[in-house]
Amino acid sequence: MSAQLIGRLNHVGVATPSIDDAVAMYRDLFGATVSKAKFALPEQGVWVCFIDLPNSQIELIEPYGDASPVWSFLKKNPSGGQHHICFEVDDIVAARDAMRDRGATVLGTGEPRMGAHGVPVIFVHPKNTGGVLVELMAKPEAH
Protein backbone atom coordinates (compact mmCIF):
# COMPACT_ATOMS: atom_id res chain seq x y z
CA MET A 1 0.00 0.00 0.00
CA SER A 2 1.40 3.40 -1.01
CA ALA A 3 0.96 6.62 0.91
CA GLN A 4 -1.75 8.84 -0.56
CA LEU A 5 -0.05 10.58 -3.45
CA ILE A 6 -2.92 12.26 -5.29
CA GLY A 7 -5.11 14.94 -3.78
CA ARG A 8 -7.94 16.95 -5.30
CA LEU A 9 -9.27 16.30 -8.78
CA ASN A 10 -8.15 19.70 -10.07
CA HIS A 11 -9.82 19.41 -13.46
CA VAL A 12 -10.99 17.23 -16.30
CA GLY A 13 -9.30 18.11 -19.57
CA VAL A 14 -11.68 18.24 -22.53
CA ALA A 15 -10.35 18.69 -26.06
CA THR A 16 -12.41 20.75 -28.47
CA PRO A 17 -12.00 22.04 -32.02
CA SER A 18 -13.32 25.42 -30.78
CA ILE A 19 -13.10 26.79 -27.25
CA ASP A 20 -15.48 29.58 -28.25
CA ASP A 21 -18.14 27.09 -29.32
CA ALA A 22 -17.57 24.92 -26.23
CA VAL A 23 -17.85 27.89 -23.86
CA ALA A 24 -21.09 28.91 -25.58
CA MET A 25 -22.42 25.36 -25.17
CA TYR A 26 -21.56 25.17 -21.46
CA ARG A 27 -23.23 28.58 -21.00
CA ASP A 28 -26.36 27.98 -23.07
CA LEU A 29 -27.01 24.34 -22.19
CA PHE A 30 -25.73 24.16 -18.61
CA GLY A 31 -25.59 27.80 -17.46
CA ALA A 32 -21.96 27.29 -16.51
CA THR A 33 -19.57 30.20 -16.33
CA VAL A 34 -15.97 31.04 -17.16
CA SER A 35 -13.94 33.23 -14.82
CA LYS A 36 -11.19 34.13 -17.27
CA ALA A 37 -10.95 34.47 -21.06
CA LYS A 38 -9.12 31.80 -23.03
CA PHE A 39 -5.35 32.09 -23.19
CA ALA A 40 -2.51 30.40 -25.05
CA LEU A 41 0.03 28.03 -23.55
CA PRO A 42 2.46 27.82 -26.50
CA GLU A 43 4.85 25.43 -24.76
CA GLN A 44 2.04 22.90 -24.33
CA GLY A 45 0.58 23.64 -27.78
CA VAL A 46 -2.87 24.57 -26.50
CA TRP A 47 -5.38 27.32 -26.04
CA VAL A 48 -6.97 26.94 -22.60
CA CYS A 49 -10.17 28.05 -20.92
CA PHE A 50 -11.66 26.86 -17.63
CA ILE A 51 -15.33 26.21 -16.93
CA ASP A 52 -15.83 26.78 -13.21
CA LEU A 53 -17.71 24.29 -11.05
CA PRO A 54 -18.22 24.58 -7.29
CA ASN A 55 -15.63 21.89 -6.52
CA SER A 56 -13.52 21.52 -9.66
CA GLN A 57 -13.08 22.72 -13.24
CA ILE A 58 -13.42 21.58 -16.83
CA GLU A 59 -10.28 22.56 -18.74
CA LEU A 60 -11.15 23.17 -22.37
CA ILE A 61 -8.15 22.77 -24.66
CA GLU A 62 -7.92 23.66 -28.35
CA PRO A 63 -4.86 23.09 -30.54
CA TYR A 64 -2.35 25.96 -30.67
CA GLY A 65 0.05 25.70 -33.58
CA ASP A 66 0.66 22.92 -36.07
CA ALA A 67 2.64 20.79 -33.61
CA SER A 68 -0.08 20.68 -30.96
CA PRO A 69 -0.49 17.22 -29.41
CA VAL A 70 -4.24 17.82 -29.43
CA TRP A 71 -4.49 17.45 -33.22
CA SER A 72 -4.07 13.68 -33.09
CA PHE A 73 -6.79 13.45 -30.46
CA LEU A 74 -9.16 15.55 -32.59
CA LYS A 75 -8.38 13.45 -35.64
CA LYS A 76 -9.78 10.45 -33.76
CA ASN A 77 -12.51 12.51 -32.06
CA PRO A 78 -13.47 15.36 -34.43
CA SER A 79 -16.15 16.75 -32.10
CA GLY A 80 -13.78 16.69 -29.14
CA GLY A 81 -14.01 14.63 -25.96
CA GLN A 82 -12.45 13.81 -22.62
CA HIS A 83 -8.68 14.15 -22.98
CA HIS A 84 -7.11 13.82 -19.50
CA ILE A 85 -7.74 14.09 -15.77
CA CYS A 86 -5.59 16.16 -13.45
CA PHE A 87 -4.84 15.43 -9.81
CA GLU A 88 -3.03 17.75 -7.41
CA VAL A 89 0.08 16.53 -5.60
CA ASP A 90 2.04 18.09 -2.75
CA ASP A 91 5.45 17.77 -4.40
CA ILE A 92 5.69 17.43 -8.17
CA VAL A 93 9.28 16.19 -8.26
CA ALA A 94 8.60 13.58 -5.57
CA ALA A 95 5.49 12.54 -7.50
CA ARG A 96 7.49 12.24 -10.73
CA ASP A 97 10.08 10.09 -8.97
CA ALA A 98 7.36 7.96 -7.37
CA MET A 99 5.74 7.35 -10.77
CA ARG A 100 9.05 6.06 -12.12
CA ASP A 101 9.85 4.03 -9.01
CA ARG A 102 6.45 2.38 -9.32
CA GLY A 103 7.07 1.45 -12.97
CA ALA A 104 5.04 4.13 -14.76
CA THR A 105 6.26 6.15 -17.75
CA VAL A 106 6.36 9.92 -17.41
CA LEU A 107 5.85 11.67 -20.77
CA GLY A 108 8.52 13.83 -22.38
CA THR A 109 11.76 14.42 -20.53
CA GLY A 110 10.04 14.03 -17.20
CA GLU A 111 11.07 17.54 -16.19
CA PRO A 112 7.96 19.24 -14.78
CA ARG A 113 6.68 21.96 -17.12
CA MET A 114 4.56 25.02 -16.39
CA GLY A 115 0.88 24.18 -16.70
CA ALA A 116 -2.25 26.24 -17.19
CA HIS A 117 -2.49 27.13 -13.50
CA GLY A 118 1.05 28.51 -13.34
CA VAL A 119 2.39 25.54 -11.41
CA PRO A 120 4.58 22.70 -12.73
CA VAL A 121 2.93 19.58 -14.13
CA ILE A 122 3.83 16.16 -15.51
CA PHE A 123 1.85 13.64 -17.52
CA VAL A 124 1.75 9.88 -16.93
CA HIS A 125 1.43 7.57 -19.93
CA PRO A 126 -2.11 6.14 -20.29
CA LYS A 127 -0.71 2.62 -20.75
CA ASN A 128 0.06 2.69 -17.01
CA THR A 129 -3.24 4.21 -15.92
CA GLY A 130 -6.02 2.18 -17.49
CA GLY A 131 -6.11 4.10 -20.75
CA VAL A 132 -6.56 7.48 -19.05
CA LEU A 133 -4.01 10.23 -19.63
CA VAL A 134 -3.22 11.51 -16.12
CA GLU A 135 -1.77 14.93 -15.38
CA LEU A 136 -0.21 15.54 -11.98
CA MET A 137 0.13 19.17 -10.92
CA ALA A 138 1.73 20.88 -7.96
CA LYS A 139 -0.96 22.10 -5.59
CA PRO A 140 -1.72 25.76 -6.37
CA GLU A 141 -1.20 28.21 -3.50
CA ALA A 142 -4.75 29.53 -3.36
CA HIS A 143 -7.64 27.18 -2.57
Added chain:
Amino acid sequence: MSAQLIGRLNHVGVATPSIDDAVAMYRDLFGATVSKAKFALPEQGVWVCFIDLPNSQIELIEPYGDASPVWSFLKKNPSGGQHHICFEVDDIVAARDAMRDRGATVLGTGEPRMGAHGVPVIFVHPKNTGGVLVELMAKPEAH
Protein backbone atom coordinates in the same frame (compact mmCIF):
# COMPACT_ATOMS: atom_id res chain seq x y z
CA MET B 1 -27.66 33.31 -20.62
CA SER B 2 -29.20 30.40 -18.73
CA ALA B 3 -29.46 30.12 -14.98
CA GLN B 4 -26.75 27.92 -13.51
CA LEU B 5 -28.04 24.39 -14.02
CA ILE B 6 -25.07 22.21 -13.16
CA GLY B 7 -23.49 22.09 -9.73
CA ARG B 8 -20.63 19.97 -8.42
CA LEU B 9 -18.59 17.65 -10.61
CA ASN B 10 -19.79 14.55 -8.81
CA HIS B 11 -17.48 12.13 -10.61
CA VAL B 12 -15.56 11.22 -13.73
CA GLY B 13 -16.70 7.91 -15.19
CA VAL B 14 -13.83 5.66 -16.27
CA ALA B 15 -14.51 2.42 -18.13
CA THR B 16 -12.24 -0.52 -17.43
CA PRO B 17 -12.09 -4.17 -18.44
CA SER B 18 -11.37 -5.01 -14.77
CA ILE B 19 -12.38 -2.99 -11.74
CA ASP B 20 -10.15 -5.18 -9.59
CA ASP B 21 -7.10 -4.32 -11.69
CA ALA B 22 -8.03 -0.62 -11.82
CA VAL B 23 -8.51 -0.43 -8.05
CA ALA B 24 -5.11 -2.06 -7.58
CA MET B 25 -3.52 0.46 -9.97
CA TYR B 26 -5.05 3.49 -8.20
CA ARG B 27 -3.85 2.03 -4.89
CA ASP B 28 -0.33 1.02 -5.93
CA LEU B 29 0.49 3.91 -8.26
CA PHE B 30 -1.43 6.78 -6.64
CA GLY B 31 -2.13 5.59 -3.09
CA ALA B 32 -5.84 6.28 -3.66
CA THR B 33 -8.48 4.50 -1.66
CA VAL B 34 -11.90 2.98 -2.13
CA SER B 35 -14.53 3.41 0.55
CA LYS B 36 -16.86 0.63 -0.62
CA ALA B 37 -16.41 -2.66 -2.49
CA LYS B 38 -17.57 -2.88 -6.11
CA PHE B 39 -21.26 -3.55 -6.64
CA ALA B 40 -23.51 -4.34 -9.61
CA LEU B 41 -26.04 -1.98 -11.16
CA PRO B 42 -27.82 -4.48 -13.43
CA GLU B 43 -30.27 -1.93 -14.85
CA GLN B 44 -27.34 0.16 -16.13
CA GLY B 45 -25.35 -2.93 -17.18
CA VAL B 46 -22.32 -2.08 -15.07
CA TRP B 47 -20.22 -3.06 -12.10
CA VAL B 48 -19.28 0.08 -10.18
CA CYS B 49 -16.58 1.11 -7.73
CA PHE B 50 -15.63 4.61 -6.58
CA ILE B 51 -12.10 5.91 -6.02
CA ASP B 52 -12.38 8.63 -3.38
CA LEU B 53 -10.70 12.01 -3.82
CA PRO B 54 -10.95 14.93 -1.41
CA ASN B 55 -13.37 16.86 -3.64
CA SER B 56 -14.80 14.33 -6.09
CA GLN B 57 -14.66 10.70 -7.20
CA ILE B 58 -13.53 8.49 -10.07
CA GLU B 59 -16.33 6.08 -10.94
CA LEU B 60 -14.86 2.86 -12.30
CA ILE B 61 -17.32 0.97 -14.48
CA GLU B 62 -16.93 -2.55 -15.85
CA PRO B 63 -19.45 -4.28 -18.12
CA TYR B 64 -22.15 -6.30 -16.34
CA GLY B 65 -23.92 -8.75 -18.66
CA ASP B 66 -23.79 -9.21 -22.41
CA ALA B 67 -25.98 -6.17 -23.12
CA SER B 68 -23.81 -3.71 -21.22
CA PRO B 69 -23.38 -0.41 -23.08
CA VAL B 70 -19.77 -0.39 -21.89
CA TRP B 71 -18.76 -3.24 -24.25
CA SER B 72 -18.83 -0.98 -27.31
CA PHE B 73 -16.63 1.54 -25.50
CA LEU B 74 -14.12 -1.16 -24.54
CA LYS B 75 -14.10 -2.49 -28.09
CA LYS B 76 -12.79 0.90 -29.20
CA ASN B 77 -10.64 1.36 -26.07
CA PRO B 78 -9.52 -2.11 -24.92
CA SER B 79 -7.48 -0.77 -21.97
CA GLY B 80 -10.36 1.43 -20.83
CA GLY B 81 -10.55 5.22 -20.68
CA GLN B 82 -12.64 8.20 -19.78
CA HIS B 83 -16.30 7.38 -20.41
CA HIS B 84 -18.42 10.24 -19.02
CA ILE B 85 -18.53 13.18 -16.61
CA CYS B 86 -21.28 13.61 -14.06
CA PHE B 87 -22.63 16.91 -12.75
CA GLU B 88 -25.07 17.32 -9.88
CA VAL B 89 -28.35 19.17 -10.44
CA ASP B 90 -30.97 20.39 -7.96
CA ASP B 91 -33.97 18.91 -9.77
CA ILE B 92 -33.42 16.03 -12.18
CA VAL B 93 -36.81 16.32 -13.94
CA ALA B 94 -36.41 20.07 -14.42
CA ALA B 95 -32.90 19.44 -15.75
CA ARG B 96 -34.21 16.80 -18.16
CA ASP B 97 -36.86 19.23 -19.43
CA ALA B 98 -34.29 22.02 -19.73
CA MET B 99 -32.01 19.79 -21.82
CA ARG B 100 -34.87 19.12 -24.22
CA ASP B 101 -36.04 22.73 -24.31
CA ARG B 102 -32.49 23.77 -25.16
CA GLY B 103 -32.31 21.31 -28.05
CA ALA B 104 -30.26 18.51 -26.50
CA THR B 105 -31.07 14.81 -26.77
CA VAL B 106 -31.59 12.88 -23.55
CA LEU B 107 -30.63 9.20 -23.93
CA GLY B 108 -33.15 6.37 -23.58
CA THR B 109 -36.73 7.21 -22.69
CA GLY B 110 -35.62 10.30 -20.81
CA GLU B 111 -37.18 8.97 -17.61
CA PRO B 112 -34.57 9.42 -14.86
CA ARG B 113 -33.15 6.05 -13.73
CA MET B 114 -31.52 5.07 -10.46
CA GLY B 115 -27.78 5.68 -10.59
CA ALA B 116 -24.83 4.41 -8.61
CA HIS B 117 -25.38 6.90 -5.78
CA GLY B 118 -29.00 5.87 -5.24
CA VAL B 119 -30.38 9.02 -6.83
CA PRO B 120 -31.99 9.41 -10.27
CA VAL B 121 -29.82 10.24 -13.27
CA ILE B 122 -30.11 11.02 -16.97
CA PHE B 123 -27.53 11.05 -19.77
CA VAL B 124 -27.20 13.74 -22.45
CA HIS B 125 -26.08 12.71 -25.95
CA PRO B 126 -22.42 13.58 -26.63
CA LYS B 127 -23.35 15.12 -29.98
CA ASN B 128 -24.82 18.02 -27.99
CA THR B 129 -21.96 18.34 -25.53
CA GLY B 130 -18.74 18.52 -27.53
CA GLY B 131 -18.23 14.77 -27.78
CA VAL B 132 -18.44 14.24 -24.01
CA LEU B 133 -21.08 11.90 -22.57
CA VAL B 134 -22.65 13.93 -19.74
CA GLU B 135 -24.53 12.39 -16.82
CA LEU B 136 -26.75 14.63 -14.74
CA MET B 137 -27.64 13.32 -11.28
CA ALA B 138 -29.94 14.59 -8.55
CA LYS B 139 -27.89 16.06 -5.73
CA PRO B 140 -27.35 13.38 -3.07
CA GLU B 141 -28.63 14.21 0.43
CA ALA B 142 -25.30 13.91 2.24
CA HIS B 143 -22.41 16.15 1.30
